[in-house]
Amino acid sequence: MIQNKGDTVIIKGSKFMYVWVFLATVGFLLACIFLIIHGLKFNSKYSFLYLGGGIVLTPFYLYLTIWSMPGLMPGKVLLKIVPGDKGTVIAPKSPVLIKNIRNIDLIRNPLNLINDIVIETLDDQKIKIRTYNLLDDGDFQVIADQYIFPYMNDNARKVWDRKIDLDKLREKDNYVRQDHRIE
Template identity: 50%
Template sequence: MSSQTAAEKDPIKIRGNSVMYIWMFLFIFGGLISCVVLIQNGLKFESDYALIYLGGGLIFFPFFLYEAIWALPSLVPGKVLFTIIPGNKGKIVSKKREVQFNNIKNIDYKRNPINLFNEIHVETFDHKKIKFITYNLLHEVNFYDIVDEHVYPHMEENAKVVWNRKITNDQLLKSMEYERRNHEM
């Protein structure tokens, strides 16, 4: 067995981008701290805007607290979001879910309306819908790169057509003049 074949079989662990960690931490915990400061200053009633401070802090505090609770599992340093087992019998694996590449009918990156985190949504040929949560730590372009490089070559032909159409029509990729590395459209 050649070294290239052995390297292809090694699992690829997908972790969050450090910039995205910083961005999420600043947004959520900065928002919580800001709400507390607004509430404290509003309760002093030293300003003409005290009621606005108090109202704003009280309205947004539950939102930021809710987001912080959802984000806590992602704050483990070096957390693996999911693992890709490359190859013809490859699959995408997380702690609770897995899906074979050749069983993927459609794969997409969508925002969950409940917790506002981006998730990878996979629809399979056996009509299952599988979600891999990314805690907003995986940038959309990184998602496209990962799928294009590791998953796309092993997908069924119909799924490849859907993926090619998705890459062609995505506005974000058009605006940044995204170029696929290994695949022709």
């Protein structure tokens, strides 16, 4: 999931999340097709329920599967981080200086149910990095706290500190923040 190549940190999805996304999209789509096929046989008193459920849910899971397909490519790089005082977050569309970050958060898009990393900069830009739900909330918080937080400006650090619970990260992900200069 996290690879260090020289001074660059490469963030990819975990294998567990690949399987989870595949089952949640393609698996449920195949289950809907299975329901339609067995509903059309009319050999059970529940055949109309099978048929109705399959027909109603198929468009929904087809929609989610189409949105998630680009993320299912093996080895997909979600983002790259170059830590340091002049560090950058290299998004697929444009790089962002870490010092220029005002706010960073993981937000679920209500249209396609996919988590996006949303970076708001000091010059009022919003950069969205699609994660295809391959990055868990806890993993995102650990990555941002470990590689981005130390190099953010003071106001952005205060906002980040209000957002996360270090005790919960210690409990759940066994993560302890290294000492950084916080004022």
